[in-house]
Amino acid sequence: MASNTLLKPTLHVEIQLKSKAKVNRDICGDISKLIQDDYARVEVGRQIIGFENGPNAKSIQSVIVTDYTGPPQDTQWHKTAEVELDVQSYTLKVDKDLPNVSTRRSLSQEDDEDDGPQARILPLPHVTLKDEWDSLIFDDALPSQLLRYLTRMLGVMKQPGLNLATFNWNRLCLLHGPPGSGKSTLCRALAQKLSIRLSKTFPQATLVEANTNSLLSKYFGESGKLINALFDKVQTLAQSPSTLVCVVMDEVETIAGSRERVTSGGECSDGLRATNQLLTALDRMRSLPNVIILCTSNLIHAIDPAFLDRVDIKTCVPTPSPAAIYNIFRSCLNELVRSSLIDLATSSVSSGSAVGVSSSTSPNGSKRRAVSPPTISTTTLDNPEGESPTSPLSEPPPSSAHSWTDLSVPTIPTYVETTIGLSDQPDSPGQRVWKLAQKCEGFSGRTLRRLPILGLAMYTWGGNCSLQDAVCALEAAVNEELKVKKSANEPA
Numbered sequence: 001m002a003s004n005t006l007l008k009p010t011l012h013v014e015i016q017l018k019s020k021a022k023v024n025r026d027i028c029g030d031i032s033k034l035i036q037d038d039y040a041r042v043e044v045g046r047q048i049i050g051f052e053n054g055p056n057a058k059s060i061q062s063v064i065v066t067d068y069t070g071p072p073q074d075t076q077w078h079k080t081a082e083v084e085l086d087v088q089s090y091t092l093k094v095d096k097d098l099p100n101v102s103t104r105r106s107l108s109q110e111d112d113e114d115d116g117p118q119a120r121i122l123p124l125p126h127v128t129l130k131d132e133w134d135s136l137i138f139d140d141a142l143p144s145q146l147l148r149y150l151t152r153m154l155g156v157m158k159q160p161g162l163n164l165a166t167f168n169w170n171r172l173c174l175l176h177g178p179p180g181s182g183k184s185t186l187c188r189a190l191a192q193k194l195s196i197r198l199s200k201t202f203p204q205a206t207l208v209e210a211n212t213n214s215l216l217s218k219y220f221g222e223s224g225k226l227i228n229a230l231f232d233k234v235q236t237l238a239q240s241p242s243t244l245v246c247v248v249m250d251e252v253e254t255i256a257g258s259r260e261r262v263t264s265g266g267e268c269s270d271g272l273r274a275t276n277q278l279l280t281a282l283d284r285m286r287s288l289p290n291v292i293i294l295c296t297s298n299l300i301h302a303i304d305p306a307f308l309d310r311v312d313i314k315t316c317v318p319t320p321s322p323a324a325i326y327n328i329f330r331s332c333l334n335e336l337v338r339s340s341l342i343d344l345a346t347s348s349v350s351s352g353s354a355v356g357v358s359s360s361t362s363p364n365g366s367k368r369r370a371v372s373p374p375t376i377s378t379t380t381l382d383n384p385e386g387e388s389p390t391s392p393l394s395e396p397p398p399s400s401a402h403s404w405t406d407l408s409v410p411t412i413p414t415y416v417e418t419t420i421g422l423s424d425q426p427d428s429p430g431q432r433v434w435k436l437a438q439k440c441e442g443f444s445g446r447t448l449r450r451l452p453i454l455g456l457a458m459y460t461w462g463g464n465c466s467l468q469d470a471v472c473a474l475e476a477a478v479n480e481e482l483k484v485k486k487s488a489n490e491p492a
Contacts, residue, residue, distance in 0.1 A: 008070070008083075008084050009068070009069065009070025009071065009078070009082065009083045009084065010068070010069040010070060010083060010084045010085070010086050011042065011044075011065060011067075011068055011078055011080070011083045011084070011085055011086065012065070012066050012067040012068070012069065012086045012088070012197065013031065013032075013035065013048070013063065013064070013065050013066065013085060013086065013087045013088070014063070014064055014066045014087075014088055014089075014090065014196055015027055015028065015031055015060060015062075015063050015087065015088065015089040015090070016060075016061040016062045016063075016064075016089075016090065016091075016092070017059050017060060017061060017089055017090065017091045018058075018059055018060070018061050018091070019091060019092070021058075021059035021060075021091060022059075022091075026056070027056045027059065027060065027089050028087040028088065028089055029087075030051070030054055030055065030056060031048065031051060031063055031087050032085045032087045034048070034050055034051060034054070035048060035080055035085060036080055036085070038050055039080050040079065040080060040081075041077050041078060041079045041080060042065050042077070042078060042080060043065065043076045043077045043078075044065050044066070044067060044068050044076045044078070045064070045065065045066070045076065046064070046065055047062060047063060047064050047065075048063040048064070048065065049063075051063055067144050067147070068083075068144075069086075069144075069148050070083065086197075088196050088197065088199050088200070089199075090125050090195075090196050090199060091125075092125055092126065092127040092130055093122075093123040093124065093125065093126055093127065094123075094126070094127055095122065095123070117211060117214065118210065118211055118214045118215055118226055118229070118230055119208050119209060119210045119211060119230055119233070120207075120208075120209040120211070121206060121207065121208055121209075121233075121237075122206070122207045122209070123204075123205070123206060123207075124191060124192055124194075124195035124205035124206060124207050124244075124246065125192050125195045125196055125205070126192065126207065129188055129189065129191075129192040129207075130192075132185055132188050132189035132192060133189040133192060133193055135185065135189075135331075135449075136182060136185065136186055136189055137320065137324050137327045137328050137331065137445075138182070138186075138317070138320070138324060139320075139321050139323065139324050142186075142315070142317070143186060143189065143190070146173070146186070146190060146313070146315065147190060147193050147194070147197065149173075149313055150173065150190060150194060150292060150313075151194065151197050151198060153169065153171060153292075153312070153313075154171065154194070154198060154201075154244070154289070154290075154292060155198070155201070157169060157171065157289040158201060158289050158290070164286065164287065164289060169286075169312055170282055170285070170286055170293070170310045170311070170312055171285075171289075171291060171292045171293060171312065172282065172292075172293045172295070172310055172311050172312050172313075173292070173293070173294050173295065173311070173312065173313040173315070174252070174295045174296070174297065174300075174308070174311045174313070174314050174315070175187065175294070175295070175296045175297075175315050175316075175317050176296070176297045176298070176300040176314065176315075176316055176317070177298070177316050177317035177318055177319075178298065178318070178319055178444065179298050179444060179446075180319075180444025180445055180446035180447060181317045181318060181319055181320075181444060181445055182317060182445045182446075183250075183296035183317050184248075184250050184296055186317065187248045187250070187294040187295075187296060188207070188209070188248060190246075190294060191205075191207050191246035191248060191294065192207075194244065194246060194292070195244060195246070198244060201244075202242055202243060202244035202290060203242050203243075204240065204242060204243040204244070205243065205244040205245075205246065206237050206243060206244070206245050206246070207246050207248065208230075208233070208234055208237065208245060208246070208247045208248070209248045209250075210230060210247065210248065210249045210250075211250075212249055212250060212251050212252060212254040212255050213251070213254055214226075215227055215230065215254070215255050215274070216254060216255065216270075216271070216274060217270075222270075223255070223270050223271070223273060223274040223277075224270075224273040224274055224276070224277035225277075227255060227274060227277045227278050227281060228277055228281060230281075231281035231284065231285065234247055234285070234291060235284070235285075235288065238288045238290050238291050241289075241290055242290075243290060244290050244292070245288075245290060245291045245292070246292050246293075246294065247291065247292070247293045247294065248293075248294045248295075249293065249294070249295045249296070250295075250296050251296065251297060251298065252295040252296065252297050252303065252307075253297045253298075253299045253300075253302045253303050255274045255275065255278050256275055256278055256303050256304050256307040257271055257274075257275060257302055257303065257304060258302055258303065258304045258305070259271075259272045259275050259276075259304055259306075260304075261302070262275075275304050275306075275307070278307070279304075279306055279307060279310070282307075282310055283310075295311075300314075319441075319442055319443065319444055319445070320443070320445055320448065321441070322434075322437045322438045322440075322441050323415055323437070325436075325437035325440050325441065325443065325448055326415050326418070326433060326434050326437035327415060328445065328448045328449060329412070329433050329436065329437060329448065329451075329452060329474065330412040330413075330414070330415075330433065332449060332452035332453070333411070333412045333429075333433070333452055333467070333470055333471070333474070334411045334412055336452065336453075336456070336470060337411050337467065340464065341456065341464060341465075342464060342465060342466065342467050342469075342470050343463075343464030343465060343466060411467075412429055412430055412433055412467075413430045415434075417430065418430035418431060418433070418434050419434065429467055429468060429471050432471050432475070433471060433474070436474060436475060436478050439478060439482065440478060440481075443481070447481065451474060451477045451478055451481060452470070452473075452474050452477070454477050455470070455473035455474040455475075455476055455477035455478075456470065456473050458473070458476070458477065458480075459472070459473040459476040459477065460473050
C-alpha cells in the first residue's frame with residue numbers, strides 16, 4: 001500500500017438501493033462520475049441529485065454524502081477535485097436474509113426456556129438499524145472518529161500475508177461512560193456502518209448482539225459453557241473470510257468482572273469462571289481477522305484488568321454538552337415538524353430571521369447542480385408570475401422596499417445560526433431552546449430525547465400545536481425534570 005494514500009482525504013458516499021434491487025458495482029462508478037462531473041463541491045450530510053435520469057435510476061432509493069475522512073477542516077463543504085470518492089451501495093436486509101445459519105435468530109439455553117436468549121443475530125445492514133447512526137449526536141465527531149479507527153483496523157488486519165501473531169490486536173473496542181450516554185446505540189450503529197463502509201472487502205456481514213445478563217446462568221458452572229457456546233457460534237459465522245462478524249456486548253462488566261474482587265469478597269466462583277472463559281474466547285478470536293467486538297460498560301472500574309489489557313480502543317462517552325443537547329432538542333422538534341405533529345398552519349408566516357427559520361445557502365462553485373433542492377422565496381406583490389427572484393446558488397437579494405415572504409417550513413435553526421445569527425432575538429424558538437440546553441447539562445441522552453415528546457403529551461391539550469407551543473411544552477417538561485432531580489438529591 002502506497003504511503004501517500006494513507007492521508008488522502010476521502011468523501012464517503014452511500015447509495016441505498018431499493019429493497020428488490022441487486023447490488024451492482026456499475027452503480028457506484030456511475031454515481032462517482034456524476035459527482036465528479038456535476039459538482040464542484042459537496043457537503044457532508046446532503047443528498048446527491050441528478051441520478052434520476054441515469055441507467056440505474058429505478059434501483060436507487062437515495063444517494064447521500066455521509067462522511068469525510070481526512071485532515072480537520074472548518075467547513076463541511078469539500079471540493080470534489082481535492083478528495084477521493086469512496087462510493088458504496090447497499091440494500092437494507094431483513095431477518096430472512098441471514099446466510100448460512102438456522103432460521104432461529106437467537107441462541108438460547110435449551111434446557112431452560114425461562115431464561116432469555118443469549119444473543120440476537122441479524123444480517124447487516126439491517127432495516128431495524130437504518131436510523132441509528134443519524135440519531136447519534138456527540139461532540140468532536142466521535143462516531144465518525146471511531147468508524148475511521150475501526151475501518152482502518154479491519155483493513156490493516158485483512159492485508160494479505162500479514163502475520164497476525166506479530167501484533168497484539170484483538171479488534172476489541174470498549175465504550176464506557178455514564179448510563180444513557182448512547183453507548184449501546186453507538187455500538188449498533190458502528191456495526192451497521194462498518195458493514196456498508198467495508199462492503200467491497202466483506203460482501204456479507206452479520207451482527208451478534210449478546211445478552212450478557214442471560215450468559216450468567218443460575219446453575220453453577222453453566223455460565224462458562226454459555227459464553228463458550230456463544231463464541232463457538234461466532235466462530236462458525238466467521239468461517240467465510242468474506243463475512244464480517246460484529247459482536248456487540250452491552251454491560252460487559254457482567255461477564256468480565258474483576259476476579260480479584262470475586263475472590264476477596266467471598267462471592268460465588270461462577271463469576272470468576274465466566275471471566276476466565278471470556279478471556280479464553282477472546283484469545284481464540286484473535287486468529288479471525290473478520291471478527292470485531294464492540295463492548296459497553298457503565299462501570300469500567302469493575303472490569304477485570306486482564307480484559308482491559310486486551311482492549312485495543314477505550315473511549316469515554318460522556319453526557320452531552322450544552323451544544324450537543326441543543327442539537328438533540330433540535331432534531332426532536334424538527335422531526336415533530338416533519339411529521340406534522342407541529343401544525344404549521346398555526347405558525348405565523350414571517351421572515352426567516354423573525355421566527356428563526358433554519359436555512360442554508362450553498363456556496364458558489366457547483367458546476368450545474370445544487371446538492372439538494374434549495375428553498376425558493378417568492379413575492380406576493382412584486383412577482384405575480386411566481387418566478388424565482390434569484391438563481392438557486394446566488395446570494396439572497398439585498399434588503400429593499402420589496403416585501404419578501406419566506407414560505408419555507410419553520411424549524412429550529414442550527415446551533416451556529418442560533419448562537420450567532422439570532423443572538424439579539426431572545427424570544428425566538430432557537431434562543432429559547434438554547435437556554436433550555438444550558439439548563440439541562442448533565443442530563444443523559446436517553447432523558448433528553450424523551451423530554452420533547454413528553455412535553456407534548458403532558459402540557460398540550462390535544463390536536464396539533466404551533467412551534468412556539470411545542471417549545472413551551474418542552475420548557476415545562478425540562479422544569480419538571482429539574483424539580484425531580486433536585487428533590488432526589490436533597491437529604492431525606
